[in-house]
Amino acid sequence: MNVPARPPRNWMLLAGVTGLLVAMTVWSAYGIGFSLTEILCNIAGGTRLITESWPPDFGFLPRLAEPMLETVFIAVIGTVVGGILAIPVAVLAARNITPNKLTWFADRNFMNILRTLPDLFWAMLFATAVGFGPVAGALALTVFTVAVISKLWSESLESIDMGLPETIRAVGGTWFQMIQFGAIPQAVQHYVSYALYAFELNIRASVVLGLVGAGGIGMILETQRANFEYERVTMIILAVLVAVLIIEEISESIRKRLA
Amino acid sequence: MNISRQESLLKRPGPPVGFGFTVALAILILFGVSLYAIGFTPARMLEVPGGVARVLSFFWPADMAYGWDRVLPAIVESIQIAWIGTIIAAILSLPLALFGARTLFPRLARGVKLISATARAFPEILLAIYFVPIVGLGAFAGALAIGISSVGMLTKLGAEVVDSLDFGTVEAVEAAGGSRIQALRWAVLPAVLPEIIAHWLFRFELNIRASAVLGVVGAGGVGGVLLNTLRYRHFDKAAAVLILTILVVLAIDTISGEIRRKIIRG
Incomplete structure (x- = not known):
């Protein structure tokens, strides 16, 4: 069976854009002090807040x-x-x-x-x-x-x-x-x-x-x-x-x- | 037909007096009551331009040294908050948008709509009030607040994009023996992703x-800096905040708008 060829992908562009987005995200996450551990450690604080409010x-x-x-x-x-x-x-x-x-x-x-x-x-x-x-x-x-x-x-x-x-x-x-x-x-x-x-x-x-x-x-x-x-x-x-x-x-x- | 009837037929119909007029009158009365209630007397009104001009005169020259040292890092923090918030919202809203499409999942869609309406009802600054005590003062609380409150709008817009899709390809995948999930991956996602990404950028x-305003409740960014400079009457420093904020926001709007147009055109 003849399958039409996949259109060629512009790998360079794709890699560049993805790299840029990932870099921006890592830089931002670092900048604002994003941490999952902080969320998990503070779940207790969160539940206390909810019971208080x-x-x-x-x-x-x-x-x-x-x-x-x-x-x-x-x-x-x-x-x-x-x-x-x-x-x-x-x-x-x-x-x-x-x-x-x-x-x-x-x-x-x-x-x-x-x-x-x-x-x-x-x-x-x-x-x-x-x-x-x-x-x-x-x-x-x-x-x-x-x-x-x-x-x-x-x-x-x-x-x-x-x-x-x-x-x-x-x-x-x-x-x-x-x-x-x-x-x-x-x-x-x-x-x-x-x-x-x-x-x-x-x-x-x-x-x-x-x-x-x-x-x-x-x-x-x-x-x-x-x-x-x-x-x-x-x-x-x-x-x-x-x-x-x-x-x-x-x-x-x-x-x-x-x- | 008598004369008066004929005349009434020939007369040019006036504007419909009715609902529009009632609304206009109601607005006028409400406006008057409002002015009175908040104490906006004519004397007070005359004071306003003078007061604004007086304060504005203190804004110049702007303290740009303070701008580069303190304001720019705060603006950068605002951008980082917005970026992480948007990423959080994008990750959460993409599956919600797909399951919220009425044409694909009629039953699930109702539940998703409820979630997105609730999320949209909360302004981010009110959410930040709750996140600050949970994760502490700072930018992280702001990013979470922005992320959660953006989910609502992105889900709604995304679901609308999916709904407006032509379902020929979905049917083709299912006719070829593909499952619903496979149809999502190969027929729906490639078609809707460009428009959804454009919505993410807009958000x-x-x-x-x-x-920029979350700093008011201690959730990081440039808002807290502006509040402090104004509170201590450092108007030259406040001017630096305003100038830099305007420039940065204009620049980001222009770049992001340009990218959005490129994505939509394909």
Whole structure:
């Protein structure tokens, strides 16, 4: 029987890539002090932690209502303000409708730098600038939201049909009219779904903002963690998970109805 | 047909007022309540730009000597945490993704979906809070936290890749007398691996950002350095942290993105 020949393999490339990956892994594992023995030796510590953090301290639950609400408020403000600010950032960063190359280039880089820093870094910066508390958290999430929505939405704007915007320009419409009537209406549904997506991310993020003093339920989490009150830590985390799931459910159903 | 009916037919239909309007109104009210509740008064709002500008003015010039000595090693540690975390997640998620494919294993898939949804629900920083007391302060706890929390997303994405596969080859292997496992190895794996590896790389990019913040709870990396510099008001040193973090993350994103495109194109 004739079997077709196996395609030749590029052994050099394969060996090189594998070697590189293995080297990177060994170097990283060494760098962070990865050790299986450490895991095995500390199983006892792990079981002790689990017995200490279970059952959750349900008596603590009433004290969580207020900071949990604060967390939601922070996420709402961050999403609304950030969502509005993201509109011009996204429009200027869309290659097909941006007024000129220079604006596009500057805005694109601005967007990339915003996106580079994680949410907690912004929270730390704003907590230092405007003082500890929810205002710092709201500002941090505003920046984070601009980064998320502008990136996603500028890509939607780049994929719109250019017929209508070009017609508006051809009949003498200004650039603003072209954006307002030609470009944005085509991508408004994407905008809504990205805004809701950003809201879900913000709810998740606002939970941990308090770890660096930027308000919300994370601040309680941080004090209980520092005091090794793990029964309360578990209670807080469970409450957070339930709240996040409920809010995501609501946001999902809104997204479905609007789509 | 009477006149008014005709008129109503000729009239341009307005935008549908209803659900969208209700949602917009609800958002507006919620926004107002939120502003009030967290004490974001107009006076406070006017203070913000000044406060930010004042603090920013202390950031310059950045203390780059500190950057090279202290920050760069911490960023390297963040990268190592992200890498090991991604490796852990890749190893755990590959079998889960295969067994989580609805088209291949309808019954197993439901259980796998539950596991991956639970893993996705925990932000890595909350997991790190639990790992720090178990394996001690440091990067190792961070890597475990990143690894476990990445499993959820990678399993979900991987299972979706398998589900979107054309099953002709699987049937061919089984028709030739191969077992389910042999079909996985020879028909499914070669077809899905490139896309799954691209997902691993994408998760690695996300994990770099995640590992940068884990230092806040003592799980290693650059986050702890930033927190300390800000806490002691060493703004020039904080500036070094920010500059180096931005540069390194941008570089890694670019390289990794380029590799991902190459892999997907084949």
